[in-house]
Amino acid sequence: MIIDSKGKLFGKISIIDILILAVIIAGTAGVWHMFFRSSGGAVIGRTPDTIVIKFYGEEAPDYAVDAVQIGDLARDFDRGTSFGNVTDIVTGESVTYVETADGKVVQSSTPNYSSFYFTVEGTGTLNDVGTVTIGGYEYAVGRTLTLRFGKAVVQGRIYSIDKKE
Structure with a gap:
């Protein structure tokens, strides 16, 4: 079985651990996008x-x-x-x-x-x-x-x- 009687994946990682890790990764990606996305700037090849x-x-x-x-x-x-x-x-x-x-x-x-x-x-x-x-x-x-x-x-x-x- 993949999940044992204690709810652990392969006997080592719990499903809750995986969900928490997924939330942390999604939050980090959201913050990264908010602060480090391109502001667009000028249209390429065009002078303002x-x-x-x-x-x-x-x-x-x-x-x-x-x-x-x-x-x-x-x-x-x-x-x-x-x-x-x-x-x-x-x-x-x-x-x-x-x-x-x-x-x-x-x-x-x-x-x-x-x-x-x-x-x-x-x-x-x-x-x-x-x-x-x-x-x-x-x-x-x-x-x-x-x-x-x-x-x-x-x-x-x-x-x-x-x-x-």
Whole structure:
């Protein structure tokens, strides 16, 4: 028999020992992948471009929008990707849609909230399909992100991606 009456494999190793060893190996592989995987970097054979990304948010608290300053570093809050530095800030009334009593949907605004366009200049690799690769991640117009600008965090979308002329 392969397993004896004490539950040991070949009379020497228990099944529990094998399971513990498998968990340790899987955990080590997971940690290795997390810390030592390739960050992707630049696309092979392509030189990074100077790019201008414009971010748009329909509605963010005034205090968060006001905290963003020209020169602040812009980052993807979830991935940590750095987009570059803020070069322009345009704010306006917040944009929200509400249903009226007669069932129509109309545009409105929320007090103490603003809409924003934050323009950021940085480096990335423009791809043939109009997306940009930054830090090994591909970003496209319309993508919704949690964005960190300096000490402020807001929700927004990529409004445009252009190569700086």
